[in-house]
Amino acid sequence: MPNYIDRRLNPKDKSLGNRQRFIRRARDELKRAINEQIRTGRIGDADGKHSVPVPVRGTSEPSFSLDxxxxxxEHVLPGNKQFRPGDKLRKPPGGGGGQGSGGEPGSGGDADDDFRFVLSREEVMDLFFEDLELPHMVKMNLKEAIRYKPRRAGFTTSGSPTNINVARTMKNSFGRRLALNRPKREEIDALVARIAVEEAKPKSEARRRTIAALTEELDRLERRRRRVSYVDPMDIRFNRFEQQPIPNANAVMFCLMDVSGSMGEREKDLAKRFFVLLHMFLSRRYERTDIVFVRHTHEASEVDEETFFYSTRSGGTIVSTALAEMKRIIDERYPFDQWNIYAAQASDGDNSRDDSGRCIAMLDQDIMPLCQYYAYVEIIDRRESDIFRTTENGTALWKAYKQVSEAWETFQMTRIAEPADIYPVFRELFAKDQSVGHG
Amino acid sequence: MTSRTTGGLLFEGSDWTFDTLSRSYDAIEEVAKEDLKLDCYPNQMEIISSEQMLDAYSSIGLPLMYRHWSFGKHFVQEETGYRKGHRGLAYELVINSNPCIVYLMEENTMAMQALVTAHAAFGHNHFFKNNYLFRQWTDANAILSYMAFAKDYVARCEERYGLAAVESILDAAHALMGQGVFRYRRPPRLSAERERLRSLERLEYEEKTFDDIWRTLPQRAGEDEQGEGGLDAQERRRRLKLPEENLLYFIEKNSLILEPWQREIVRIVRVVAQYFYPQRQTKVMNEGCATFTHYTILNTLFERGRVDEGTMLELLASHANVVFQPEFDDPRYGALNPYALGFAMMQDIQRICTEPSSEDRDWFPDIAGNGDWRGTLLDAWENHRDESFVRQFLSPKVMRDFRLFALGDVEGASHYEVAAIHDERGYRRVRSLLADSMDVGANQPDIQVADADLLGNRHLKLVHTVRRGVELSDRGREATLRHINRLWGYRVSLVSVDAETGEELDEFAAGPV
Known part of the structure; x- marks a missing residue:
C-alpha cells in the first residue's frame, strides 16, 4: 500500500522568493527596456492596459561550453534515406544545423537571448515612474489641506450625549460603587424579608427590639443607597474625536488643445501621447483623477475624448478662449481648495495676433494661482526643431508664454518634434530633483 | 502469483480517486516486483497541481532548494512557455531519494496516473536504487535532509551577510557547476548527513574559538624560509594534488579570500552539481528503463484483464508520443530522443534473449537466446551508463530501425561528409561514434587547474585541453572567468592547449596581473 499525499492544498508560489529575486536582479534591464518602449511609442497607443513583454539581457548565466x-x-543522426558513405552534403550557410529545439520536453537550452518577460501593467508603471515625482505639491501640505476627518483620540469627561462611551462609563461606575460600598438590591430585599418574617411571628419584647434594629439597618442601607448613586456624573466618559486634516487625494487634469486646421494628425498624435502619459502618471498618485478635455479654435468647448482627438474643426485660433473655458469649469466643478489642478496645453504655437497678451493676463491672474502645475507643450515641425531648439526665438504663443514661465515656477514649457522627444520631455517636466522651495 | 491477479478491472473511466489510485498501485507493484523483479525504494506519491509542478521544475526538480534568482528566471520561462502553449508540462517528476518522491499531476486521467506510477515509481525508482553511478555518487537517504540544511544555511547567510553578498557567491559558483564534479576519481564515502553535521560543527567551532589575538602574534623569523615558500613548482603542484579537474572543489579548499560561509556555499553548489551528474550520464538508460517498465507492466495488466481497451488505447497513444523519434530533416528534430532509443534498445535486448536471429548470435553470443531477458536487463541497468550501454548493446537491428548514420563535420570545410551508415561496414563505426557522443565527460570542456602559487603571486592557472580542435565558445567565457576571479580573488588565466601537439592555442585572463 503506497503512501499518497495530497499536496494540492499546499501553499502555491513556492518560488515566489525566487521570482522576487529575479525581478530585483533584472530591474535595471527591465527599466531600460520599458523606457525604450515608451520612447518608441507603443505604450501610449494602448494606454498601457496590457502587459508588456520585455527582453532581458542582463540575466544570463554564463558557463564554459564548447564551440x-x-x-x-561526428554527429549520429536518425532517418537516413539515400546516403552512402562518402557522400558530401553542402553545409547550410551561416553554420549550424537547423535547430529544431521542439519535441523534447525539458530541453532547457540556451534560449536566453529571445527570452521575454511579461510584466503586469502595475509592474511596468512602477518601474516607469520610479524616479518621477509630482512637482509643486502645494496642496499636499498639511497646513493647506482643507478636508478634515474625525479620528478617535481617547476619552474625555465632557461631550455630547451621543458620544457617551457606555463601556468606559459603566466601568467607572462599577469601581465607584464597589469602593463606596453601595448596598446591593438583594441585601435590602433580604432585610425586608427578614423583617416580614419577624413581624409575622408572635410578638415579644425581644422580637420587637430585633425588628426595630432591623428596620433601622434597612433605613441606613436605603439612605446610603440613595446617597451613592448608580451612575454618577463623574463616571461618565465620552469618546473624544480629533479633527484630522487629510491630504487632498483628488486631481483634475485639463487637457487643452488647439484643433484648428493647422494641427494635423501628426501633431494631434504627439499631443495625445503626451496626455496619455500624463494621465497614467497622475492616476498613480491620486485616488481619483478627472480629465477634462477642452479644445479650441476661435472658440473653446469641453468635449469627450473621442471628439478631442479625432475630429477637426476649422477656424481661427484664439487661445484665450480655452483658458476662459478652463476657468469657468474650475469655478463650476472643481473648487481649487479641494482639487489638485493640473493643466497641459498642446498647440502648434499659432495664435491670433492680439490674443497672446490676453493669454498672459489670464494665466497670470486667474489660472496660475489655482494650478498646481501647468505644462505647455508646443508641437513643432521636425524641420523647425533644429532652428528653434537652441534659440529663445519662437512662435507668437511661445514668446508670450515665456513671460509667464518667468513669473511662475509652476509653469513649464517645452517643444516636441517627434515621438522620441515625448518621454525625455516628460521626464524633464516631472523630474524629482526639480523640487522647488515653495513660498 | 496470488489470487489477486484476477481481480477484474482496476478502474473505469478517466477520473481518478485515491481508491483507484491505490488499487492500481498495488496491481502495478505486484507486476513490477514479482514479474520484472524490480527492487525499489519505498514510494511516496504526492498529488500536485500544475502550478506546483511549475514550481518544482524551476528549482531543478528538488523539493527543497535554496533561493536564487536564476530559479525565478527559469520559473518565468517555463510559465510563459506553458501559458502560451509552447510547452506542455511533464506528467510526473521523480526524485532520487529514499523514500522516492513521485509527483503526480492532478490533471492527469486515471490511465495516465497508472502509466506515471509504473514509469516513475517503479522504472525510475529501480534505476536510482540499483545503477552503479547513483549508488556510488548519490546518497538517496540523505539528499532531502542535506537540501533542507542547504536551504536553511543559505537563508541564514542571506540574513546575516545580505542578499547581494550571497547572490554574488552563488552566481559565481553556478557558473562553474559544469566544472564542479569529479568525473574520473572515486568519491570519498562520506554520507551527506554526516557531512552536514560536520560542517555545522566546523562553523560553530570556528565561531566559538575565534580570537583576534592570534592574528597579532609576531611571526618568528626564519619561519618563512622553513615553510613552503622555497618549494619548487613541481613539489608545490604535488602538494596541491594538481592537476585538479573539479574547479569548485579546488576553489573551496584553496581559495585564500573566501570566508568560511562562502566556502560552505561553494560546497553546497558542488554537492548539488555532483548529485545530478549521474542523471546526465544515464539519460537513455534511465528513461529507457522507465519506459520499458511502464510498457511491460501495463501490457501485462491488460493481458490479465485488469485494464480495459479504452484505457489501453489512451496509454498506447501517450506511449507513442513519448517514444516518437523525428528524423534528422524533420523540423521537429532536436536530438536523439533518449526515451525512444532506450526503449528500442531494451525491447531489442528482450528480443535477442528470446528470439535471436543469426545476426544476433554473431553480435551478442553471450546473451543471444539465453531466454533470461529479465536478468539480462537487470544486469544492464545496474552496471552501465549511456556510453557503455550503447557501446555494448546497440544492435544492427536497432541501427537499421532508426536508420542511423554518422556525419563528419570539419571546421572550414564546405561540406559534411557521411562517415558511415547502417550497413555491414558501418555498424561498428556508427555504434562507437554514438557511444562517444554520449560520454558526458568527453563532451564537456576539459578544464583543469594546472598551477596556483599560493605563497607567491597566487595566480590561478587553468588549462583547457583542446581535443580535435574543438575550442571554447566565446559566449560566457569571459564572464565565467570573471566569476572564477571573484571566488579566487587573484589573477586567473585560462590557456587552451592542443591535446596532441601540446601547442598553446589561446590565452584568456581575468583579474589584475
Missing part, C-alpha cells in the same frame, strides 16, 4: 562550429565532430 560546436570549431574543430571536428
Amino acid at each position: 560546436p562550429t570549431s574543430g571536428e565532430h
Whole structure:
C-alpha cells in the first residue's frame, strides 16, 4: 500500500522568493527596456492596459561550453534515406544545423537571448515612474489641506450625549460603587424579608427590639443607597474625536488643445501621447483623477475624448478662449481648495495676433494661482526643431508664454518634434530633483 | 502469483480517486516486483497541481532548494512557455531519494496516473536504487535532509551577510557547476548527513574559538624560509594534488579570500552539481528503463484483464508520443530522443534473449537466446551508463530501425561528409561514434587547474585541453572567468592547449596581473 499525499492544498508560489529575486536582479534591464518602449511609442497607443513583454539581457548565466562550429565532430543522426558513405552534403550557410529545439520536453537550452518577460501593467508603471515625482505639491501640505476627518483620540469627561462611551462609563461606575460600598438590591430585599418574617411571628419584647434594629439597618442601607448613586456624573466618559486634516487625494487634469486646421494628425498624435502619459502618471498618485478635455479654435468647448482627438474643426485660433473655458469649469466643478489642478496645453504655437497678451493676463491672474502645475507643450515641425531648439526665438504663443514661465515656477514649457522627444520631455517636466522651495 | 491477479478491472473511466489510485498501485507493484523483479525504494506519491509542478521544475526538480534568482528566471520561462502553449508540462517528476518522491499531476486521467506510477515509481525508482553511478555518487537517504540544511544555511547567510553578498557567491559558483564534479576519481564515502553535521560543527567551532589575538602574534623569523615558500613548482603542484579537474572543489579548499560561509556555499553548489551528474550520464538508460517498465507492466495488466481497451488505447497513444523519434530533416528534430532509443534498445535486448536471429548470435553470443531477458536487463541497468550501454548493446537491428548514420563535420570545410551508415561496414563505426557522443565527460570542456602559487603571486592557472580542435565558445567565457576571479580573488588565466601537439592555442585572463 503506497503512501499518497495530497499536496494540492499546499501553499502555491513556492518560488515566489525566487521570482522576487529575479525581478530585483533584472530591474535595471527591465527599466531600460520599458523606457525604450515608451520612447518608441507603443505604450501610449494602448494606454498601457496590457502587459508588456520585455527582453532581458542582463540575466544570463554564463558557463564554459564548447564551440560546436570549431574543430571536428561526428554527429549520429536518425532517418537516413539515400546516403552512402562518402557522400558530401553542402553545409547550410551561416553554420549550424537547423535547430529544431521542439519535441523534447525539458530541453532547457540556451534560449536566453529571445527570452521575454511579461510584466503586469502595475509592474511596468512602477518601474516607469520610479524616479518621477509630482512637482509643486502645494496642496499636499498639511497646513493647506482643507478636508478634515474625525479620528478617535481617547476619552474625555465632557461631550455630547451621543458620544457617551457606555463601556468606559459603566466601568467607572462599577469601581465607584464597589469602593463606596453601595448596598446591593438583594441585601435590602433580604432585610425586608427578614423583617416580614419577624413581624409575622408572635410578638415579644425581644422580637420587637430585633425588628426595630432591623428596620433601622434597612433605613441606613436605603439612605446610603440613595446617597451613592448608580451612575454618577463623574463616571461618565465620552469618546473624544480629533479633527484630522487629510491630504487632498483628488486631481483634475485639463487637457487643452488647439484643433484648428493647422494641427494635423501628426501633431494631434504627439499631443495625445503626451496626455496619455500624463494621465497614467497622475492616476498613480491620486485616488481619483478627472480629465477634462477642452479644445479650441476661435472658440473653446469641453468635449469627450473621442471628439478631442479625432475630429477637426476649422477656424481661427484664439487661445484665450480655452483658458476662459478652463476657468469657468474650475469655478463650476472643481473648487481649487479641494482639487489638485493640473493643466497641459498642446498647440502648434499659432495664435491670433492680439490674443497672446490676453493669454498672459489670464494665466497670470486667474489660472496660475489655482494650478498646481501647468505644462505647455508646443508641437513643432521636425524641420523647425533644429532652428528653434537652441534659440529663445519662437512662435507668437511661445514668446508670450515665456513671460509667464518667468513669473511662475509652476509653469513649464517645452517643444516636441517627434515621438522620441515625448518621454525625455516628460521626464524633464516631472523630474524629482526639480523640487522647488515653495513660498 | 496470488489470487489477486484476477481481480477484474482496476478502474473505469478517466477520473481518478485515491481508491483507484491505490488499487492500481498495488496491481502495478505486484507486476513490477514479482514479474520484472524490480527492487525499489519505498514510494511516496504526492498529488500536485500544475502550478506546483511549475514550481518544482524551476528549482531543478528538488523539493527543497535554496533561493536564487536564476530559479525565478527559469520559473518565468517555463510559465510563459506553458501559458502560451509552447510547452506542455511533464506528467510526473521523480526524485532520487529514499523514500522516492513521485509527483503526480492532478490533471492527469486515471490511465495516465497508472502509466506515471509504473514509469516513475517503479522504472525510475529501480534505476536510482540499483545503477552503479547513483549508488556510488548519490546518497538517496540523505539528499532531502542535506537540501533542507542547504536551504536553511543559505537563508541564514542571506540574513546575516545580505542578499547581494550571497547572490554574488552563488552566481559565481553556478557558473562553474559544469566544472564542479569529479568525473574520473572515486568519491570519498562520506554520507551527506554526516557531512552536514560536520560542517555545522566546523562553523560553530570556528565561531566559538575565534580570537583576534592570534592574528597579532609576531611571526618568528626564519619561519618563512622553513615553510613552503622555497618549494619548487613541481613539489608545490604535488602538494596541491594538481592537476585538479573539479574547479569548485579546488576553489573551496584553496581559495585564500573566501570566508568560511562562502566556502560552505561553494560546497553546497558542488554537492548539488555532483548529485545530478549521474542523471546526465544515464539519460537513455534511465528513461529507457522507465519506459520499458511502464510498457511491460501495463501490457501485462491488460493481458490479465485488469485494464480495459479504452484505457489501453489512451496509454498506447501517450506511449507513442513519448517514444516518437523525428528524423534528422524533420523540423521537429532536436536530438536523439533518449526515451525512444532506450526503449528500442531494451525491447531489442528482450528480443535477442528470446528470439535471436543469426545476426544476433554473431553480435551478442553471450546473451543471444539465453531466454533470461529479465536478468539480462537487470544486469544492464545496474552496471552501465549511456556510453557503455550503447557501446555494448546497440544492435544492427536497432541501427537499421532508426536508420542511423554518422556525419563528419570539419571546421572550414564546405561540406559534411557521411562517415558511415547502417550497413555491414558501418555498424561498428556508427555504434562507437554514438557511444562517444554520449560520454558526458568527453563532451564537456576539459578544464583543469594546472598551477596556483599560493605563497607567491597566487595566480590561478587553468588549462583547457583542446581535443580535435574543438575550442571554447566565446559566449560566457569571459564572464565565467570573471566569476572564477571573484571566488579566487587573484589573477586567473585560462590557456587552451592542443591535446596532441601540446601547442598553446589561446590565452584568456581575468583579474589584475
